[in-house]
Amino acid sequence: MREKKQKLNFYGRRKGRKLLQGRQAQIQEKLPRVLIPICPGEEQLDPMSLFYPPVKDVWMEIGFGAGEHLAYHASTNPDIGFLGIEPFINGVASLLSKMERQDLNNVRLLNxxxxxxxxxxxxxxxxxxxxxxxxxxxxxKHRRRRLFSHALLDKLSQQMRPHAELRFASDNMCYIREVLEVVSNRNDFNWEPRRSKDWKKPPSDAIETRYESKARKVGQPCVYLSFRKV
Structure with a gap:
């Protein structure tokens, strides 16, 4: 008998406006080919096994939105395997379209x-x-819904290798303060900025996302944090 799927409280949208026929076809035809399998029970998944040709490392983006950031990194790092996590099906469809146009075969998805x-x-x-x-x-009253938490870091701490990098960005200063407070109370991740531009400017290999662009247009400063797994 198959084990029941784990039930978790989920907050946020899973679907927006109706998908165009072509995007819907991509969801039905292409998504199953790149879908990350969820292992039953205690069975563990080695993400390296999802990619052929073999990759030298695996990176993950949690909540990739429309996928512009993930697609960019996948195209500029063909020897890296990418796990993209996004419950919003319209964003998944957008990334699938980018993957087809750019012929990206080093991306696997979980919607x-x-x-x-x-x-x-x-x-x-x-x-x-x-x-x-x-x-x-x-x-x-909704802050407990925030993704970044001790519970998330407890999991990532197990799955990220020593010296692996965790990048976080936001234009919400309250959220930024909360993230720094969470990390400061742990000994498995370090934040080691050397100067203010380390958190005021995006990493040199980053591209601007839609959400980042919206924040900048209204004059909202963005903060970029980089943590290292101990």
Whole structure:
């Protein structure tokens, strides 16, 4: 008998406006080919096994939005395997379209809650993780819904290798303060900025995302944090 799928509280949209016929066809035809399998029970998934030709490392983006950032890195790092996690099906369709246009075969996707994957991902299997401009849930009563938390880091701490990088970006200063407070109370991740531009400017290999562009247009400063797994 198959085990029941783990039930988790999920906050956020899974679907927006109706997909165009071509995008819907991509979801039906192409998504199954690149879908990350969720292992039953205690079975662990080695993400390296998802890619052929073999890759030298695996990076993951949690909440890739429309996929412009992930597609860019996948195209400029063909020897890296990418895990893209995004429950919003319209964003998944957008990334699938980019993957087809750019002929990207080093990307695997999960259109569901990242916690389903983190429960089964092999230890020390990730070299970099991106969490860029996640929903800040600005209302005080909703802040417990925020993605970045001790619970998330407990999982990532197991699956990220020593010295692996965790990148976080947001234009919500309350969220930034909370993230720094969470990390400062742990001994498995370090933040070591040398100067202010280390957090005021995006990494040199980054591209501007839609959410980042919206923030800049209204004069909202963005903060870029880079943490190292101990």
């Amino acid at each position: 569901d809650d990242v916690r389903l994957l983190l429960c089964n991902l092999a230890s020390n299997s990730l070299g970099r993780v991106f969490i860029l401009f996640p929903d800040p849930w600005p209302k005080k």
